[in-house]
Amino acid sequence: MPNLQDLRRRVRAVKNMRQITKAMKMVSAARLRRAQERVTAARPYTNKMMQILGNAARRAPEYTDPLLSGHHRETETESILLVVVTADKGLCGGFNTNLTKAAQDFLRKNDHNRVELVMIGRKGFDFFRRRAAAIRREHLNITGSGKVKNEDVIKITGQLIADFMSEDKPVDTIYLLYNEFKSALSQRPVVERLLPIGRIDDGATEPAESGDYLYEQPPSEIYGQLLPKLVENQIYHALLESVASELGARMTAMESASKNATEVIDRLTLNMNRVRQAAITREIIEVVSGAEAQ
Amino acid sequence: MAEKIKLEVVTPERLVLSELVDEVVVPGLGGELGILPNHTALISQLKTGILTYRTGTEKRLMHVSGGFAEVLPDQVSVMSDVAERSEEIDLDRAQRALERAEKRIAQNGGDFDFDRAELKLQRAMIRIQLAAKGQG
Numbered sequence: 001m002p003n004l005q006d007l008r009r010r011v012r013a014v015k016n017m018r019q020i021t022k023a024m025k026m027v028s029a030a031r032l033r034r035a036q037e038r039v040t041a042a043r044p045y046t047n048k049m050m051q052i053l054g055n056a057a058r059r060a061p062e063y064t065d066p067l068l069s070g071h072h073r074e075t076e077t078e079s080i081l082l083v084v085v086t087a088d089k090g091l092c093g094g095f096n097t098n099l100t101k102a103a104q105d106f107l108r109k110n111d112h113n114r115v116e117l118v119m120i121g122r123k124g125f126d127f128f129r130r131r132a133a134a135i136r137r138e139h140l141n142i143t144g145s146g147k148v149k150n151e152d153v154i155k156i157t158g159q160l161i162a163d164f165m166s167e168d169k170p171v172d173t174i175y176l177l178y179n180e181f182k183s184a185l186s187q188r189p190v191v192e193r194l195l196p197i198g199r200i201d202d203g204a205t206e207p208a209e210s211g212d213y214l215y216e217q218p219p220s221e222i223y224g225q226l227l228p229k230l231v232e233n234q235i236y237h238a239l240l241e242s243v244a245s246e247l248g249a250r251m252t253a254m255e256s257a258s259k260n261a262t263e264v265i266d267r268l269t270l271n272m273n274r275v276r277q278a279a280i281t282r283e284i285i286e287v288v289s290g291a292e293a294q
Numbered sequence: 295m296a297e298k299i300k301l302e303v304v305t306p307e308r309l310v311l312s313e314l315v316d317e318v319v320v321p322g323l324g325g326e327l328g329i330l331p332n333h334t335a336l337i338s339q340l341k342t343g344i345l346t347y348r349t350g351t352e353k354r355l356m357h358v359s360g361g362f363a364e365v366l367p368d369q370v371s372v373m374s375d376v377a378e379r380s381e382e383i384d385l386d387r388a389q390r391a392l393e394r395a396e397k398r399i400a401q402n403g404g405d406f407d408f409d410r411a412e413l414k415l416q417r418a419m420i421r422i423q424l425a426a427k428g429q430g
Binding site for chain 1: 302305306307308309322323324327334335336337338339358361362369371373375376
């Protein structure tokens with residue numbers, strides 16, 4: 001039978017833990033709300049860009065760009081970059097595990113191609129570093145503060161586009177893997193193609209009623225300038241979604257951790273009371289049998 | 295007929311500004327573009343510079359860097375990588391950034407990212423200009 005002192009100590013320890021998990025849950029919930037606001041705040045920019053892009057695309061249909069259509073090389077093995085967006089921190093349930101699993105699935109499916117990884121986030125980087133995967137580059141602590149800086153996005157995108165366009169070792173396709181934010185309770189890893197972009201489709205096929213713009217620069221130039229921005233936007237969006245998912249996952253994980261802690265405390269307290277009661281009973285028996293013996 | 299222009303400035307991070315104004319001057323790639331209500335529809339690339347807008351007699355300044363401006367008769371939409379109102383600019387930080395950028399350009403030879411440093415330099419200079427104007 002465990003002694004009373006140990007049980008008390010354990011109850012206290014679990015209570016402390018519950019306090020921490022509760023606090024983390026609250027913090028995540030508050031940050032999650034802000035992260036969701038950020039996703040909404042990014043929408044006007046995306047809409048505007050798609051609108052201008054769609055317009056420019058219609059005005060310059062003959063414009064070609066490797067970013068749009070790819071390289072058209074005759075090779076047997078494709079060279080692929082997979083950008084994996086994980087969290088920098090743990091304690092968020094299956095968030096990172098789901099991603100690394102999805103990434104491993106992707107690698108398995110593409111084992112006839114040459115796949116290299118670009119890791120965003122420490123957790124995924126640590127995971128694949130230990131497994132001797134081909135990591136081309138890593139970006140750590142980008143999403144650490146729960147914010148996404150445009151500067152970082154521009155840098156990451158610049159490097160990816162440079163990889164894609166590189167003269168001696170061009171990359172054929174770049175995919176993006178991140179956790180999509182479905183709700184605070186559920187996140188789903190998704191794989192999106194980042195480059196080549198493919199055909200621009202903004203939904204509106206008829207020339208917009210304000211169709212005829214005066215172009216200060218030729219439409220094709222504006223088109224070309226906008227394409228990297230489109231990629232930037234996609235990455236930015238993925239990072240925002242990932243941050244929101246991470247916070248959602250952490251909130252849920254901490255919620256159930258707090259619940260579990262409460263259960264453990266209840267069980268330990270019950271146990272503790274039983275032990276205490278047993279001790280009291282034993283003492284009474286001792287006193288009574290001592291009195292009888294006299 | 296529109297008598298005012300709806301000026302909207304968006305960056306990837308947020309909607310910076312949405313206001314009804316009388317006149318906008320944007321730093322186009324080929325030079326400054328002054329826009330009054332009922333301007334022809336137009337699209338232009340922007341360079342790092344100062345965007346000015348006027349409501350009545352009140353003139354306000356804003357720092358924008360890169361991106362595009364879309365002009366419609368009653369609306370101007372600016373999408374830029376960076377956009378700050380003059381009162382949001384931290385002068386000290388801009389000054390430090392200026393020094394850093396100057397040093398980097400002075401010290402380094404060929405193999406570093408000259409464009410980036412140059413852009414940083416430009417931004418810092420515009421910010422300082424703006425902050426000086428805003429406070430002076």
